[in-house]
Amino acid sequence: MMRPVPLIVLAQLLGTSLWFSANGVGDALMHDWGLSPVDIGTLTAAVQLGFIAGTLLFAVSGLADRFAASRVFLVSAITGAGANLALAWLAQDLATASIYRFLTGFALAGIYPVGMKLIVSWAPERRGEALAWLVGMLTLGTATPHLLQGLSLGLSWPLVITFASLLAISGGAMIAWLDDGPYLARSPTMQWGGVFRAFRQPGFRAAALGYFGHMWELYAFWVLVPLFVAGLYPQASITTISLIAFAVIGVGALGCIAAGRLSRHLGSARVAVGALAISGALCLFYPWLASLSVGLALAALLIWGVAVVADSAQFSALASRHAPPDGVASALAIMNSIGFGLSALAIPLTTSLWQDLGAQVSWLLLPGAVLGVMAMRPLLGARSPATTRSS
Template sequence: MRPVPLIVLAQLLGTSLWFSANGVGDALMRDWDLLPADIGTLTAAVQLGFIVGTLLFAVSGVADRFAASRVFLVSAITGATANLALAWLAQDMTTAAVYRFLTGFALAGIYPVGMKLVVSWAPERRGEALAWLVGMLTLGTATPHLLQGLSLGLAWPWAVTFASLLAVTGGGLVAWLGDGPHLARSSTLQWGGAFRAFARPGFRAAALGYFGHMWELYAFWVLVPLFVGALYPQAPSGVVALLAFSVIGLGAVGCVLAGRLSRTLGSARVAVIALGISGTLCLVYPWLTGVSAGLALAALLVWGVVVIADSAQFSALASAHAPPEGVASALAIMNSIGFGLSALAIPLTTALWQDMGAGVSWLLLPGAVLGLLAMRPLLARGHAQIPENS
């Protein structure tokens, strides 16, 4: 098989771990007597684990010192094991949060390492290749909702278990493929080297834009089932899960389209367009819910397309402007900070959901505004295109 499609498929399978608890959120709330804020706490635990993992990878330089394909495999197995523990061992919020944290820690060796692997096989078209990769991350994120919607009455641990099996399969595919021929490896562990990437203006602008994007992205994904459930309060939980899958899963289409457009418009322009549209939807969505459920659902579907479409373009810009021998570490530290912001946005919005309802989307708007402001230097200086020699 061609390397990029194989890595993209592995990313889909590996990241199915991410929202396992959210995909079965209705069943968890029923079985454990939880509130929506508790599901937000479990998601924040995953984000926190990912933050700690990416920070450790970035500061130590592990992802640039050892074979990326082997790091991916070990991380997939570790994450799958922690996910299985959620399904069959957890009995309360405390143990569930611990297993979710461990899953997030393992995902630090899947997502940013997967980006490095794609660049190592196709550096000349990183914007489009990374768009496919993030598209599969999006489908992987949505997969637990699909598994729960199609579970046919099976208990929720089986949907979580299947996600673990998918992750192990993805790790095996990457281990079989190995690293790409354009992969720069560091001969030693470079402690703290990742932070030096921020001295580069291009990397700094892309990273700050990404941070604004991340304030919105994962909080929106967590809120999607709540948004849909509020629009259709009488719908069966399986229907709500399938609609949530559709909203989140359509982001894969947005990623692919953004990757195509980046070849002509440039990654910076595409990222700004997508972030501008999603920011507009943050602002207007609460008003749309008062017009009709159908119109609000249509807005959610569009929002699902654009909210993730800019992500790969931020990563492409950052990887192009990062030190060549420290790409994985630079992307890892960028991911760590970005997910740290998402870990703040998720509990904030879910805790205020019962009081504000759809109005919580207004809390996501500052991320889009600040992200757009941060990207101005890349556009103004003519860096909308990826440098040819990257």
């Protein structure tokens, strides 16, 4: 039998392939439907809004803790795959496509945070490292559309979307076969509003606030990466810009894995704060570096790409440890919902000011890092390195 953690990580990668599947065929959609880049952004926003709505419902209802996480994952994967197939074969314009993308995002709420609960249910003693692999796979999924754009594969877009849907169903089947782990309790009843119990715990509150600061920066940075790269290389082709953007975003997967390894020795709190401090410093100094040297600025972007997501899994590991044992999925879901809501505000704010501010738009991301580091102070001395293997 395949070990549970690698299987869950693989299933999560397959399930979250639904997330950015439309972005990967953006050029074909623009050609076939006469869409603009702004319209492709609308489809992305629809997924994010669906995810926010889904995680909010999962959190407030307690549904993900009332029923077996493996079954919730399976149903969500099938539902998301169905909505994705509808995009490929039924949608004919932006309005209907946006509805199907919203439904896909809604279904992803039963895949991403529930996948984190499954990891904790199988490997609570090394949750920081295991969750790091999970977030690393999501990071690669985020970077993949840029790779597809850069490679100019020219695939038939309905078939690409269909393939992503089949991958998601396969991931759901793998989780259903694995079942839930033995280390987390299931709530005996639906607990409407019970998720707010988690915020009464100081440890969960600190981790959640740190995560919110991280999320203010993360997705806005990922959206800004092609603009940063284009600013450094104004004569470069779209293919070149896309490949560099893939490298800057995709290298974050290595940052997640390295942070997971470090968490076993330093503890999740120290690793999260360290990564957030590095990315915050780059928010502050990037405009100056970009004015000095293109090579220096590109190196800074790659380091930023590593640091900006390296803390994500560690915040989730801390939150899962301090949440009520029978409400872990709901606690992670509400944290995701609020965090993605903040990213939905940061993205339009920074992109709308890009023309006016250029590289200095990075300063708008700095408050998230600063406030996140401040919020995490109560957890920094909570555990010694000798005991962090259970983080």
